[in-house]
Amino acid sequence: MGGTPMRRKGAGIMADAQAPLRTPWILGEKRPIDVSNDICALLERKPTRLWWAALLASSTVLLIGMLAIGYQMATGIGVWGVNRTVGWAFDITNFVFWIGIGHAGTLISAILFLFRQKWRTSVNRAAEAMTLFAVMCAGLFPLIHMGRPWLFFWIFPYPNYRGPLWVNFRSPLVWDFFAISTYFTISAMFWYVGLIPDLATIRDRAKAGLRKKIMAFFSLGWNGSYRTWIRYEVVYLLLAGLATPLVVSVHTIVSWDFATSIIPGWHTTIFPPYFVAGAIFSGFAMVLTLMLIARKVMGLEDYFTLRHVDAMCKIIIVTGSIVGLAYLTEFFTAAYSGNPYEQFVFLNRAMGPYAWAYWIMVTCNVVSPQLLWFRRVRANLVAVFALSIVVNIGMWFERFVIIVTSLHRDYLPSSWADYTPTLIEILTLLGTFGLFFTCFILFCRFLPVIAIAEVKGVLTHGRSAPPLPHSQSDKTRHASEAFEEART
C-alpha cells in the first residue's frame, strides 16, 4: 500500500486534472507505478562510480574546510584577513550567501504549494533538501566567526547561572538566532513530513533488512489509508502556511543585521525586500544548478523537464530585475538623501578599490540574467546551467560588496583600511561547498530525490482527459518536438 494517493475530485490540490492543451509536466506517459519504479530504482541499485567519485571529491573538500576551521579555532580569528576596520568579511558574506540559497527551497515548497503551482512537485524535494543543507552551511558561520565560539550558547536566552545577565533583545544578532533556528526547524519539519509517504514507499519495496527497519521507523507507520492522507494533507497545508512567512522573515531579519546599524551603505530601509528578492534569486539559481546536474546524471529528464527549467528561469528574471532595481534605488536614495557619507559609499562601491567586485556583481546579477528573456536561451540547458552559476557568483559578490565596501571606508578617513582574504577564509568557503555537496550527494543516494507521491498527483495518466497516444497528436507535436530538439 505504497504512496498512491486516493483521488477524489477536488479533494487535494495535487489532484487537479491536467489541462489537455498543455504539455504535461511529467513526460514519458508515466503511470504511478512507473514513478515509484523510476525514483526508487535510483536508491535500490548499487551506487555508480560517478557517485563515489563525487562523494570522494566533495568530502575531501569538506575535510579541508574542516581543517581550516579547526586551525582557525585553535589559533584565533587573526588567521582571517579581517581587521580593526573591516570586522566582518568572508564569514558574514558566506553566511548571508548560504541563507539566501536556502530560500528557494522554502519558496518552492511552501509558497508555490499555496499558489497551486504544480510544477513544484518535481523540484520541491531537492529544493527543500538544498535549503536544509544551505542553512547548515550558513549556520556554521555565525558560530565560527565568534572570537570565542566555545561560548556560542551565551546568545541563547535560557535560564542560566551566568548572573543576572540575559541576552540583548535589541541586538539583531539575537533576532538572527531566532530567525535561523526557527527557519531550520520548520524547514526540516516540512521536508520530513513531505518525505513520509515516500519513505513508506521505500519501506514497502525494500527487502527485510536495515533499510526496511530504518524506513519503517521514519515512515511512522504510514499505511496510505484515506484517513492518513487527509491528516497528512492538512498537516502539510498548515506547515506550508507556517513556512510561508519565514520566506520573508528570515532574510528580512538577516538584512536587519545591516539595516539597523549606523554604517553608511548598511543603514538603509530598502534592505528587507532587496535581500528577500536576492535570496530567492540566488536560491532558484542554485536549484537549477543542482537539478540540471541531477537530471543528467540520474536520468530524470522525464521528471525535470524543459518546462520546469522555463518556469524557474522566469522567476530568476523577475527576482533578478527586483535586485537590479534595488541597486538603482540605492543610488537614487543616496543621491536624494543629501547625506555625503551615504553618497560617498555608493560612489566608492562603483569606483573605489572594490569596484571590480561591484561590477562583477552587476554583470552577474543584472546584465547576464537578461539573456533569459530569450526563449532559446531558456531552452538551452547548457546556457541555463552556466547562467545559474553566474547568478550565484554574482549574489556572493553582492553580499561581499555590501559588507566589505561599506565597512572599509566609513566615517573617519583615518580608519579606512582594505581587506584581502587569507587562504584559511577561502578554504573555509570551499569547505562549506564540500559540506553542502556531501550532504546533497548522500541525499541523492539515500532518499527519493523527487517527491514520488506528489509527482503522482500531476501525472496525466488516468485523467478524465484521454491520455496522449504514443503516436503524438497534432496538438502536442510542436511542443514535444521543441523539447526533443532541445534535449538532443
Added chain:
Amino acid sequence: MRQHEKHYWRSPDEASGGSGAHCGDARDVDAWIEAPPGHVNRRDFLKAAGFALSAAATAGGCGKAPEQHVLPYLNHPEGTTPGRAAFYASVCGACEAGCGALVKCRDGRPIKIEGLPEHPLSRGGLCAAGQAALLGLYDAQRLRGARIEGRDTPWSGVDQALRARFEEVRRAGGAVRVLSRTVTSPTLQASIDRFLETFADGAHVVYDPLSVAAILDAHGATHGARVLPRYRFDRAEVIVSVEADFLGTWISPVAFTAAYSAGRRLDDNGPKMSYHVQFESRMSLTGTKADERRRIAPDEASSVLRALAGRITGEAGQSPFSEDSLKAELRTSLEALAKRLLDARGRSLVVCGSQDAEAQRLCNLINEALGNYGKTLDIRRPSMQKQGNDAALAGLLRELEEGRVAALVIIGLNPVYEIPGGACSAELLRRAGLVVYCGEREDETAAAAQFLCPDHHFLESWLDAEPVSGGVALRQPALRPLFQTRSVLESLHAWMGAPADAYDTLRAYWRDHVYPRATTADSFDTFWNRTLHDGFARLRGGLAQASLRDVPVPDPLPVPDPDPAAFTLTAYPKVGLLDGRHAYNPWLQELPDPVTKVTWDNYACLSVAAAKRLGVRDGDVVRIDAGDAALELPVCVQPGQHDRVVAVALGYGQTATARFAGLGPDWFGKRASVGEDGLVGKDVGPLLRIEEGLVRYERRGVTVTPTGTRVELACTQTHHTITVPPRLAPAGGLRRPILHETTLGAFAKDPKAGHPHAHHIFEGDLYPDDHPKRGHHWGMAVDLTACTGCGACVVACQAENNVPVVGRDEVRRKREMHWLRIDRYYSGEGDDVDVAHQPMMCQHCDNASCENVCPVLATVHTEEGLNAQVYNRCVGTRYCANNCAYKVRRFNWFTYRHDDPVENLVLNPDVTVRSRGVMEKCSFCVQRLQEAKIEAKRLGVKVTDAMTQPACQQSCPAGAIAFGDMNDPESAVSKRIASGRAFRVLDEINQRPSVTYLTLVRNRASDEAENHGRDAHATEGSGHHG
C-alpha cells in the same frame, strides 16, 4: 634567577614600598579600603577569611613565587597597604631632559611612570619615551651582572681586576678617558671628575647622539660662554624656529611643549596665542603645529637667518647680509616676519636646530638684536641638558686611532652605534688598552668591551639631576634592583679604591655642595626630605652674565649650485625612539610616528613632487647612495618636505632589535617584525659625518634611485586627509566635517568660527534612555589647538591598560591594539599642506551604537555615562566594532602572549589582561575612576578633577586633555564644553559622544573665507589614499 626572585617583592628600605603577595585580587583589596576601619561584622569576617584563603590559593597557584612571600608581613612596612599604589617623585631617565617623574608602585614594583605635576620644567607632562622607559626596567634581556671578557664575574672580582688595571695605567701615566652622554647629575659629574683626577691624564668626553654642540660652540664664540641657553617658549609671543623640532625631539620637548602651550591659551580670561613660524626642510612635529610653515632646503637655514638678521639689524641687503640666494617669496615673508619680531622685542624667540656653526651664530645675533637674552632665553642660568662637545669627541677618536688611550670608560652611551659614520668602530675601541662599558644592554659596544659593568635602570638607582642651572632634583629608587647591576656612582668609587654606597655619596655631595646653594633656611635634613618628597628644589646662583662679543659676521660662503638630480640626506630623530637608545622598547617601536603614522621601520621620506619625479610611491624601495656608503629603504611620501631632501630616521638597525624576530602572534601567515638582516629598520649613521668638529645630520649630494622592489610599510593610517578622493566625492562632500579649524582672526570675531552649519539633530530615540546619569557623568574635552600629536598619551594608555604589542605584521594587517590613537590629517595641495592632529579614543557615546548590537550585553552603559566593556561576557562577534562610527574598538585577534615572568611585572594589576576573541577599547581609565570614588568616599570629600585623571590626560605635556564630571558645572571639562570652540565629532549621527573637541585655531592673518576656499579645492595630498 632564584636569587632575583627574592628581590622582586621586597621593598627597598629607603623607598619603603611593597607587599608580599603579588597574585592577590586587587579588587578584593579595594573592598578592604572601602570599609571603614574597625567595623568588622560577621559577613566581613567571612569575606576576609575567604579572601585570605583565595589569595593564598591564587598566589600559591602561580608557582613561581617562593612560598614565604605569600605570608603576610610580620612587621608591616610603614605606609604601605596591599593593593594601594605608592607614588615616588623622581627624575625621568629616558633622556637628559630631566623631566619630573612620578613613579607609581604597586606591591613593591613600579607599574607606571607619570609626569610630576608640580615640576617647574615639565609641568606634569611626560613624553612617550619617558612613559615607555618603564619597559626598560623589566627588560629580560638587560645585562644581569658584571662580566669580564664575556664571563659572568662577581662584582668583587671585577673591582679587583679593574683596580689592578687602573693602577697599572696610573703608574704608566696613560691616558684615561670617560666617554658619556651629557651628565646632568652634579654628583655623578663630581665623581667622574674625582675619578679622573686620580690619573695624570684623565679627561671626560661628552657626546650627545642628538648633538646640539653647534649651539654651545656658537655661544662660546659670540658670548664667551660655551653654554646651551634655557629657552622660554612661554614668554615668547613670536617664535621663529629654523629646523628645530622643539615640540618633538629637540633638547627638552616636554618642557618646551608645556611652555609653548602655556603661551597659547585661548580659553582663559585673556586669550593669548603666540605666533609661530617654522622654517624647515622636512615635516617635523613642530612644523605641524606652526602657524606659518616655510619649506626650505637644509642648506638654506643660514641664508634665511642671515636675511632675517639683516632685516632686524637694519642692514638688509648689505654685506654680509645679502639675500641673493633666497627666493623672492621667501624674502617677502621674511620682511613681514622681521617686522613682527621687531614689534615683539624681548618677547620673541628665534631658535635654530641646525648643526651649522654659522647659522647658530646668526641666530644668537638676532636674539641679541631683539633683546631676547635674559628674557626668552637665558644663558645666565643655562640649560644643562646637552653639554656634548663634538670637537672633543673628534679628538678622542683621533687619540683612539693613534692608540694613545690606555683606558676608556663608557657610561650610558653606545658609541659603536651612536657615533655617526662608523667613526667609532669596534676595532677602534679595541685599540684602547682597556674598555669598561657601563651600559644596560648587550649592544654593539658591549661586544667590544673587556669589562661590562652594567648600570642600574634609573628606577633602581639613587642619583640627582640639574637639568637647568639652579633647578635640582633627586632621583630615588622605586624598587630594589632586579638584577646584579650596580650604579655607576658606586662603580667609580669602587675603582677609586673607596667603595661607597650611592645613597651616601649622593647625600654627602648634597650636604657639601647643593645644600649651601639652597634658597631655604631649613636644616639639611629638612631640605633633603622636602626635595625627596617634592622631587625638585630651586637653588641660588648662576653664571655671570655673558654679553655679546663683537664678533664680525662672516660673509656667506658661496653655496654651490645644487645638482638638480642630487638629494640632501637629512637624518632626524623620531619621537619616542630618539637617537635609538630606546630601540629595544616594543612600545616605542609600535608607537606610530606622529606625522607619518608608520610603526616599526624607518623609511626614506620624499616630498610629493620628489616621489613623482622618481616615479615611486609608498613602499617602493630606493637606494640612497652617498658614494662611500649606501642604504636601501622603502619610500614614505611626506607632503610638506623640501623637494631635494630625503629624510631618514636615526636610531634604527640596532642589534638590540634582533629580539623582535619572534614578536607577535604565531601562525603560518606570520611575517617577522624584523627585516631581512634580522633588525628593525636600517642604520643611517654610516652615511653621516663629523665635519669641522660638528656631527652633521645632513649629507649633501646623495643620489636616490628606485630599486624596483617593494616593502609594505606598517602604517596605522593609510588615508591622510579628511577630504575624500575627488572622483568619489559627492556634491559638497569633499571635506568631512569631523575636525574643525579656524584662524585666530576669525576666532576673535566669533568663538564658534570654523564650525560648519549645524545640522538639525534628531533627538528622538528608538529605545528609551534608561541611564539618567544623576550622579557623575564622565566626559572628556580635547583641545586640538593644544594637541601636538606627540603620542605621549598613546604610550601612557598602553602602559596603564596593559595594551599588548602586536608586531609589524599585525600592524600591516591593521590590527594594532592602541586604545587611543592620534588621527593626523593633511589639508592643502601637494607639498603645501596644513596638518591637524586629532586624538581619538572611545567616545563613550550616550546613545552608543555598539551597545544595541551586542547580542550578549558585553558592552553596556553605566549610570555614570561610561560605555563599559565586559571582557568576561564578550563572545567576539565584532558587531560592536563594525557599528562604531569612530572605529576605536580593538579586537584580540590572537592570544597576545605574556610569557616572560620578568616582563610581566610591568602589567597593571588593576586592569585585566584580555584573552583572545575579546573586544576591548578605552574605558576612560575606569579603574582610576573607581579608585578616586572610593578614596573620596573614604575621605568624605567631593570627587574633583585632580582625582580623576585618566592616564592620557596625566601625561599630556600640552594639557590638551581635560577630563571630569560633566554634571559638575565647575569641572574643567564642563567649562570647555561651554566654550565656543566645543564641537563633537559626527554629532549629526546622534551618538551623543561624551568626548568634546575644541576647534583647532591657527594664528594666521588669512581670513575664514580664504581658508574655506582652500579646503574646498583641497585634493589628495600625495596620492596616499589607499
